Amino acid sequence: MKKVVITGGFSYTGSAVAQELLRRGWQVHTLTNRTTPPECESISAAPLCFEREHLRRELAGADLFINTYWIRIPWGGQTFDTAVDNSKLLLGAAKDVGVDRVVHVSVSNAAQGTNLGYYAGKDRVEAFVRAEFDNYAIVRPTLVVGPNDVLSNNIVWFLRRFPFFPVPDGGGYRLQPITLADTARIIVDAGESKDNQQIDAAGPDVMSFREYLLVLQKACGVRRWMPAVPGWLSLLILKPIELLLRDIVLTKEELLGLKQELLVSKQVPLGTASVEEWLMENGGTMGCAYVNDLRRHFGRDSARPVLTGNAAGQNQDGSDGAAPPGAGI
């Protein structure tokens, strides 16, 4: 049986990828700081800590390494520079012990977003992968939509609770979301390929942010007034809400990335499932609880699994697959 090591096997994207790997017969070992959900006991786990000897030990004997590690927000002493260093440590350890193939999960248009810390860091790690490995794939998702995600779930949370939704700069800028299940399939396909690849994980439909908000409204059964407001004002409006939520809802850089249309792919889309259809099927359970991202990664939820094993974006049971209430406020 072929062995894969993956970061974040009980987190968001990694959890869906781990389930897809199991379905395809891989032996899965994950590096994560979350506890193993009961239905994931076939996945072995070790701490995700950035110590070279530890990483070498955990990666030894793997045929494939899938790296999903990254940070969304610089916080608690972590910066995008430390995320770059940690990524290089992880990938370097895989190289040291001779892992056959590496799949690195990056972000769409990393090279076009180098005015933004998140994208600039991703671009540096992509360059490292290209320089250090002979057998690799770089997979670049746009916006991954699935159970218990942060952005779409929390937009719906706002839509459910407030009579209006101020749209930064009118929302004419476009995005190309992809379902979590399609993302997992593309990442595992990349792992099983033998070619060096740099591919986007993007869905079949491109829409403006305003159109996306309309889809989310339809999915959760509300109609809200959506006034256009200057971007700076939307961030200002969010400040007191963020203080109350004790979270960072949207950063200035994330808004700039949206406006630069970095979540739109320039490749033929590999995602086949309609995100709109997924949202229509799952909108009823979205946004019922706020997903507190700081708590998920730095606070009391940082050891809880993000998704239950059967979720993985497939939702065969029709549930949202989210961890039980408590992940949000």
Ligand SMILES: NC(=O)c1ccc[n+]([C@@H]2O[C@H](COP(=O)([O-])OP(=O)(O)OC[C@H]3O[C@@H](n4cnc5c(N)ncnc54)[C@H](OP(=O)(O)O)[C@@H]3O)[C@@H](O)[C@H]2O)c1
């Ligand atoms: N979600 C999206 O819409 C999206 C879009 C484009 C690109 N991506 C990329 O896809 C990959 C997976 O994203 P995701 O949203 O699914 O991420 P995630 O599940 O939140 O985290 C992925 C991995 O990074 C680790 N991690 C995250 N924040 C951390 C922190 N502050 N300190 C230490 N470790 C941390 C997690 O550790 P634990 O295992 O302990 O949780 C997990 O192993 C990332 O490289 C991301 O940049 C995601």
